[in-house]
Amino acid sequence: MEPLLNITHVSKYYGENANVTKALDDVCFTVEPGEFVGIMGASGSGKTTMLQCISTLDEPTGGQILLDKKDITKLTEREIAHFRSKNLGFVFQEYNLLDTLTLGENIELALTIRRAPKEEIGKKVETVAGKLGILSELNKFPYEVSGGQKQRCACARALVNEPRLLLADEPTGALDSASSAMLLETMEELNRDMGITILMVTHDAFTASHCSRILFLRDGRIFTEMRKGKKDRKAFFQEILDVMSMLGGDVAHVR
Numbered sequence: 001m002e003p004l005l006n007i008t009h010v011s012k013y014y015g016e017n018a019n020v021t022k023a024l025d026d027v028c029f030t031v032e033p034g035e036f037v038g039i040m041g042a043s044g045s046g047k048t049t050m051l052q053c054i055s056t057l058d059e060p061t062g063g064q065i066l067l068d069k070k071d072i073t074k075l076t077e078r079e080i081a082h083f084r085s086k087n088l089g090f091v092f093q094e095y096n097l098l099d100t101l102t103l104g105e106n107i108e109l110a111l112t113i114r115r116a117p118k119e120e121i122g123k124k125v126e127t128v129a130g131k132l133g134i135l136s137e138l139n140k141f142p143y144e145v146s147g148g149q150k151q152r153c154a155c156a157r158a159l160v161n162e163p164r165l166l167l168a169d170e171p172t173g174a175l176d177s178a179s180s181a182m183l184l185e186t187m188e189e190l191n192r193d194m195g196i197t198i199l200m201v202t203h204d205a206f207t208a209s210h211c212s213r214i215l216f217l218r219d220g221r222i223f224t225e226m227r228k229g230k231k232d233r234k235a236f237f238q239e240i241l242d243v244m245s246m247l248g249g250d251v252a253h254v255r
């Protein structure tokens, strides 16, 4: 199978001469269609920079990023907006919902921006909201629902366009542990039952234990990789903690 995402020798340097920070230093990895991959690492290891380069929000200093064999580092400004709306869904720590729109309208917005036919819109919003378990909340405004429901809405908005790749940056960062667990179980279901490919940045071992594979970054390089395989989530969680303590740092953040 061809990888969906193929990262080869990607580097990102900030600053110049003696003050260069190598945020990413010759990173290579692939993501197969249908994988749920986590990127972990201590603060400053390059996780967000990696995600920003893949999401075309930032440009790498060198290397190639292929999505479906297309080099996204070579896109023009014009192509980038179209590429993003067609191929990528985003979920961030902050839900980024519009407060003056209902949850349903927030999800719809992703479709109206793409000029989807009117009759299609309602149906698609209902289907995706059903999958995320927020069907009964669609007429409420963001301030009328919980953080977990807001994040489910953000996920629904990210998925309504059926993106090739869902990119998540600390999606549980603002949620309590019960809402985090519910969201992560739903993400696992979306991945397992609908084959949605997910790439998620997190520093949290509990969150990462829902992935099928984890890449660990250290000082801008991939330090090691772990696969869940047939292990259950708890055993995988313990293994992640072991690698984190070997890496040092950030262990205080885990639950």
Ligand SMILES: Nc1ncnc2c1ncn2[C@@H]1O[C@H](COP(=O)(O)OP(=O)(O)OP(=O)(O)O)[C@@H](O)[C@H]1O
Pocket: 014, 015, 021, 022, 023, 041, 042, 043, 044, 045, 046, 047, 048, 049, 050, 203
């Ligand atoms: N715009 C920038 N200008 C200069 N240096 C930067 C910039 N953005 C990131 N860096 C540096 O690049 C390195 C990687 O940063 P990055 O934000 O990718 O790390 P991270 O793993 O996401 O950290 P955190 O978990 O704290 O969010 C850090 O040393 C950071 O200080």
